[in-house]
Amino acid sequence: MAPDKRVTIRDVALAAGVSPGTVSRAMNDSSLVNEDTHRRIMRVVEELDYTPNVVARRLSLGKTLAVGVIVPFFTRPSVSERLNGVVSLLATSQYDLVIHNIEAPEQRVTCLTEIPFNEQADGILSISLTPTDAEAERLAQAGLPVVLIDGDHRALKGVHHQVTVDDVAGGEATTRYLIELGHTKIGFVGDYHDNPFNFTSSRDRYVGYQRALWEADIPVRAEYLEENQHGRRPARESARNLLALTDRPTAIFAASDTQAVGVLEAAREAGLTVPDDLSVVGYDDVEIADILGLTTRRQLLFESGRRGVELLLQTLENPGTERVFDTLPTELIVRETTAPPQG
């Protein structure tokens, strides 16, 4: 009850009749200490219910034993799944995870520029964020390992590793699938390609979309591109515009599953049957895709998080490691929202 004075390493040392240094050794590299002493110390540790003060360890070691993860909108299913991968692996390590959510562009710069300098972390994990050159510069100054999960491909100075997906290729392959089905009038519903968070995935997927069209000698029509805020509702609006076109698309490629849901809703509103009147394909393969039977391109969200942590921990152990730029595969999951165009 009485929040008894915490038991420190000195208390243990006293009770075990040894010095604090020995207790410390016993708790860490037990090899260097006599078997008996070790056992005795451990018994006292048990009895006193001693647990080392992490903050003191941190100061002494010059390490924070924490990694910072910077993540925008972690409630988005795809992001939360990546985060889940991060957490799952990090939990098995000695590192704490301190999380920084970003919901506004200002927070973005704060996180990217301050956190690395506050010694709040030994390493940084950045999810779905592409640092600007200036930010990368600053990151480099901080001198701590940074790994980008779902970040940009460019070789940034401050970045140690990257785990990413080739969104251009993914967008291209997905579009090609629609083309192979026979579609030539393919709309694209995505984020604003120029946005204050510097999200790049939608833009990259659109680049892939263009490539597929070029390769197939299908003209890229400006009116078939709808940029908007991210989210289901904005995507619904965008899709409405597309469907109101006199020469409306027979298929719509949404930059994410969330956006595909909005497209599906717009189709229903417009009285169109999916996939007969309109094919819809999403991206990510989060749970809603399975629920709705949405054809989509699956990416390994959970694994991207895990892999990112793996690389970070590796670098933390052994700072000299080579930079690695991993690219995770994607896979088309065909469900019930795609079919050849009618007629």
Next chain:
Amino acid sequence: MAPDKRVTIRDVALAAGVSPGTVSRAMNDSSLVNEDTHRRIMRVVEELDYTPNVVARRLSLGKTLAVGVIVPFFTRPSVSERLNGVVSLLATSQYDLVIHNIEAPEQRVTCLTEIPFNEQADGILSISLTPTDAEAERLAQAGLPVVLIDGDHRALKGVHHQVTVDDVAGGEATTRYLIELGHTKIGFVGDYHDNPFNFTSSRDRYVGYQRALWEADIPVRAEYLEENQHGRRPARESARNLLALTDRPTAIFAASDTQAVGVLEAAREAGLTVPDDLSVVGYDDVEIADILGLTTRRQLLFESGRRGVELLLQTLENPGTERVFDTLPTELIVRETTAPPQG
């Protein structure tokens, strides 16, 4: 580039021609230091780009400046939304958020018993977890403020505040709604009411369900209760069982929206039309409910997180504060999955 030796308070002191103590004062309670000195110091701080070492501060202050949040399965939409509330408010404070996800019962005890003692946090936020008596005891020993978000109602010694929802009342009101529609054969699809995580919400909602039935003089039928693992797929199985009953329910109350989705799927499989052949109601009002047009009981997920943090921060500031047990309201959101029974 060269990860220059970090600039410490001593460097600043030297450059400003004052003592480290004064720099410290200047950075914290600027009131006690001469205007000019203060300005001079701040200028040097700027120039040198000095930012205090948080770990050292922590050790010195005897505070970790972090709060730990213990949360099971944070990828579940309802949980992630609560967490979102937590993060949103905590981001405006000086406290870091270190997150501990629980995906297995063992992790549960580890988190509940170790974290409070490692001085990894000045306070604990526990989401959707009900400590056992033993755990509460231990929490109390640690002597740090603990607030339960969506935790149990009982007055636990180690717990300072609670932000919760009256699940019994919510379950009762929801069931009453179905009864008022004319249903008497109402199935319940929930979690295992006895589970290693000690999740209580499904159980409590079922208690409310029973009450509503009693009040309406409708017998509670054992075969109308289906307990299972949490999740959409298990819920689908459970619903299958219910729908295979010779005297099958005309309405099903699912303990969460996720589970309601499973019920909806089972209904479709069985060739039943919702809501004509079967009414379905969920709980939480997460996005999927809106997407599918699911009738559900809304609870204030985001707000529960925010409120929990508010209480914790308050206690951290002023340890003497009264315990508060907040109960957040719920609200029935009627959509398209409920109707009077046929015939």
Next chain:
DNA sequence: GTGAAAGCGCTAACAC
């Protein structure tokens, strides 16, 4: 108003 000095709890280098 400011400097000097002690100490937060631990680790690690150095003796023995």
Next chain:
DNA sequence: GTGTTAGCGCTTTCAC
């Protein structure tokens, strides 16, 4: 093998 000592970088008495 183990004790002793000196910090890690900051805050905070206590003098002046």
